[in-house]
Structure formats: structure tokens, C-alpha cells
Amino acid sequence: MNTNSNSYTIIYASVMVIIVAFLLAFVSSSLKERQDKNVELDKMKQILTSLNITDVEDAEKTYNQYIKSDLIIDLNGNTISENGGFDLGAEDDRLAVFVCDVNGATKYILPLYGKGMWDAISGYLCLNDDKQTIYGAFFSHKGETPGLGAEIATPNFQGRFSGKTAMSNGEVKLKVVKNGKVQDASCEVDGISGGTVTSGCVSNMLQDYLTKYKSFLTK
């Protein structure tokens, strides 16, 4: 057979593309459920990390144990829905609040989204029931410089937030400052040496979102 004729080439290409399309569609749809589950479990683990709970075996079980509800609120701090906050993304106008119960104490977790130095950063900030002091924090990033800005994703950096004052008298106080330049230790967090720009981005993200949540937090 002449494998160089036009019709052979066209038929060959068409058949190949159809076979590949079916194959990929099959693989994608058969793995979809597992992949979505992974993304969800990863999100739960991140939320739990902001509650200072790490190394969880069964993220879903631990999540359900601590997180009592995922509220959806509007910018004025009014509750729109008692649950569904988990599925809200960065682009949504509405805000999510996770209400948690850690050994009888109520904690509030606020999701954060912002711009890093190279790509998006995100995180969760956990506040005590006075809605002012910080219980824990979690940050993740897409493409910050490894070893420098990327250190925001380490427990070392995230641990620096615990106990700081986020808001006081209705004003956002919390900020991340250049490494070694902390003046007021009650509300300033030491940045990362060599990761000043990323640290600043974390600071902006925190202030943006604390401002957005202001009416909820001062209620």
C-alpha cells in the first residue's frame, strides 16, 4: 500500500485523532472523581494547618471533627448561608468563614487570596473567638522563589503569626515587615530574610482581606 498518498495520510491522521480523543476522554473521566477528591482533601489539610493541626491521617474526618460550619457572608458581615463557604473561590464577591470548635473554644478561619512576587499566593488565617488575636496561619504559593519567598509555606514562617493582634479598635493592625525590622511585636510579624517582596505581598493580602472582613470581625 502507498503510505504516501494524500487520502491515506488524511485517513491515518483522522483515525489516529479519534482513537486518541476517546482514550483521553476515558482516562480523564475515570480519574476525575479521584482528582477532585484530592483537591478537596488538600484544601481541608490547608485549613487544618491554620488551626495548627498538621500530620492528619484522615483529613476529611479531622476536618468534620473541628470545622462546625462554613458560612457565606457578604461584605457587610451579614450571613447569607450557613454552609457552602468551602466551595467559594478567589473570584467570588461573597466571603467564606469557617467556624471551628477546638476543645470548646470557637475559632474563625478566613480564606485569603493575593498576588505574590511571581504568581498567586493564598492562605488561611485563624482568629480566636475575640476575632482580634491570631490563633494560626497557613500560606501557600504557586511560584515564589524556592528558598526565599517560598519560605512563606513553611511552619517556621507560619508559626510567627500565632498570638499577634490582627485588629484592634476596628482597625487592621497586622502587617509583615522586613526581616529584623519588627518594632511593635504585638502586631508586626518578622518577614523572610531575602524574601522581602513576597513577605510584603503576604502583608498586603492579609490587610486586604482583614479590611474586607472588617464588618464581620467588628460585629
Add this chain to the structure above:
Amino acid sequence: MELFSKKNKEIFLSPLGLNNPVSVQVLGICSALAVTSKLEPALVMGLSVVIITAFSNVIISMLRKTIPNRIRIIVQLVVVATLVTIVSQVLKAFVYDVSVQLSVYVGLIITNCILMGRLEAFALQNGPWESFLDGVGNGLGYALILVIVAFFRELLGSGALLGFQVIPQCLYDAGYINNGLMVLPPMALIIMACIIWYQRAKNPELQEKSN
């Protein structure tokens, strides 16, 4: 035909040594730089490339008599892209953490020169079994370099291997600090250069003759 004849052994082993795709042919450098700051992603990346080179070689070799010459590059690309997509989907479903770390680089295996090079240079002329050996050999040759580079970068950059702290705390207390430069991409290039240097110094036949 013998499965492990002398020729087949040669096909399998030469990419691990004197015909290494990365250190001798200098192919696939970009991903070798990007995923080697830690050992674990380097291992997964290496394994993914072994699987993809092996199977794309076998598939192209089986189809080699039917592929129309004018669209052979397109056919090769489609086969590689399909395999890469499947591998990346499987990684997302079963080792999510690693797939997050590898991010775009799994997808970029499609453009890895080693793959197209082996398909064009080997699979189109040889049978499936030889092509399989060639694919596994070249994939392992690539993985080997990745793992060596990642070993030094993680050890010296983070003081750990596969995430476990190896350098003892007492050394840090005595004033040792991790080399932050090691986790940045340029150090991968420098370590790679050292490997190439070492290999050439050991094997004079790799050195170009001076005029």
C-alpha cells in the same frame, strides 16, 4: 532472536554511560534544571520520563511501517502528548502532592528533546523490543542525572534527603548553614557541568579533538 543479546544490552546500557542523553548529548536540560531542587520530584519526574520514552518508542516502532512519512513528526507528537497527558492525570489522581510540585513540568515532557530524538533516531528504524530497551535506557539515563543533581541540591541546599533531615542539628549549632544558592536554578547548571566535566575527564573518547 535473543532477548538480551549483546547488541540489546548495548542499546540499553549506552544511554546510562557514554551516550547519556543529558550529559553527553545535552538534551532535556531545561526540565533537569527545574525539578531538581528536591529529590522526590526528581524521582517522580525521572520515572515519568522512563515510562513515556519506553511506551512512545514501542508505539511508534509498532506503527513505523504504517506512518505516512509526511506527517510522521505529527504522529510522534500525538503519541507523546497522549502518553504525557495520561501520566499527568494519573499523577494528579494518585500522588497529588508530587503533581503539585512538578506542576507544569510533567506537561512539558512533551517538548523534551530526548523523546523526539529517540523516536526519530531509533524507533522509526527498529523493532518494538529494541525500541523499548532504548526508551527505558534513555529514560533511566535522564533520571540518573536528575537524581544525582537533586541529591546534591537537596543535601546542600536543605540539609535533607527525600524530606528527612540528614545533616544533624549539632552541625547547625556549630555554625553550619544551608547553602541557599543550591535551591536556585543556576546551581543545577553548575552541578550538571561538574558531572559533564567528571565524565569527560574519565572518558577521553568523549573529548573533542583539538585542531
